[in-house]
Amino acid sequence: MRAIIQDRYGAPEQVLKLQEIKRPPLREEDVLIRVRATSVNTPDWATVAGIPYVLRLRSGLRRPPNPVRGTDVAGIVEAVGARVSDLRPGDEVFGSLWDGTPTVGGAFAEFAAVAATQVSKKPAGLTFEEAAGSVMSGLTALLAMRDVGKVGLGTRVLINGASGGVGTFAVQIAAALGAEVTGVCSTRNLDLVRSLGAAEVIDYTREGLGGRYDVILDNVLNHPPKAMARLLAADGVFIPNSLGNTGGLFAALPRMARAARLGRFVRCVVDRDNLRALAAYLESGAVRVVVDRAYPLREAGAAVSHMLGHHAVGKVVITV
Ligand SMILES: NC(=O)c1ccc[n+]([C@@H]2O[C@H](COP(=O)([O-])OP(=O)(O)OC[C@H]3O[C@@H](n4cnc5c(N)ncnc54)[C@H](OP(=O)(O)O)[C@@H]3O)[C@@H](O)[C@H]2O)c1
Known part of the structure; x- marks a missing residue:
């Protein structure tokens, strides 16, 4: 073959x-x-x-x-x-x-x-x-939203990396579960992320992250985990989910280790x-x-x- x-x-x-x-x-x-x-x-x-x-x-x-x-x-x-x-x-x-x-x-x-x-x-x-x-990205998004985040009606969800493989599924599944979704992506993808069901979009090339969320799925890990955790409501769930965008000896492993203390991983x-x-x-x-x-x-x-x-x-x- x-x-x-x-x-x-x-x-x-x-x-x-x-x-x-x-x-x-x-x-x-x-x-x-x-x-x-x-x-x-x-x-x-x-x-x-x-x-x-x-x-x-x-x-x-x-x-x-x-x-x-x-x-x-x-x-x-x-x-x-x-x-x-x-x-x-x-x-x-x-x-x-x-x-x-x-x-x-x-x-x-x-x-x-x-x-x-x-x-x-x-x-x-x-x-x-x-x-x-649909398989790995869809399952990861499903398990992150349904099982780790326990997303439901009115849950405020922030998805960093909303236009990528995992993000496009996570926005749609969270919206289908009744969440108020905010998606983070670059300018060219704002309309797509809105069309997938995000009520709010943040263009990371023009503005910083803000707001208060019950669940944060971070598919990029480009911000210090502590800064992401500060956006959480009381009892909110931070789901760090990225190997990072850089290569090198450790890539984002040290950041993932710090994030592990503040959040809960999702496993496909x-x-x-x-x-x-x-x-x-x-x-x-x-x-x-x-x-x-x-x-x-x-x-x-x-x-x-x-x-x-x-x-x-x-x-x-x-x-x-
Ligand atoms: N837990 C698991 O079992 C599991 C399974 C699969 C994947 N993952 C993890 O999920 C992560 C995401 O995977 P993926 O397949 O969705 O990757 P991907 O498709 O490459 O994600 C690309 C996304 O990252 C965004 N992005 C790139 N640079 C950015 C920046 N500087 N700031 C904000 N957003 C930025 C892109 O937005 P723009 O193009 O608009 O910039 C796009 O939305 C991976 O790191 C992977 O480790 C985990």
């Missing part, structure tokens, strides 16, 4: 190459998916670039252990493992290989083997590109219940997938590079 292979850390367009490799082995609990689309997420660009450098100590000094990046997947079931009884060849599915390990991957390829528990029926009415773009958990809950939002039309651009598989390097620029509008998708 054709797949994108990473043989070292570095600039995406230099280190990601299209190659022929063997199809992945199918374990008893897996489904083999003929990938139609995948999307780019933070673990992908961070593992390609090998930043923060300190993570290389754990994941491999010269290259990551697994050469194929990509976790989000949408496609057609090709084969099922011996212990999978509720999916069959021909089913259209979406899901993810994400297991919490930053270097996990396998979706930037024609076929991906994924645990059946991490796959669900593709939401009706969505393209494969939209479905693939891929399972059937969460995928079905996300699918319900997508099928009802309450949430749409904002696709910045779809790249063909051979241009995966350009796709990862685009996301590494940190100004993607919604999702960067790869069509296989």
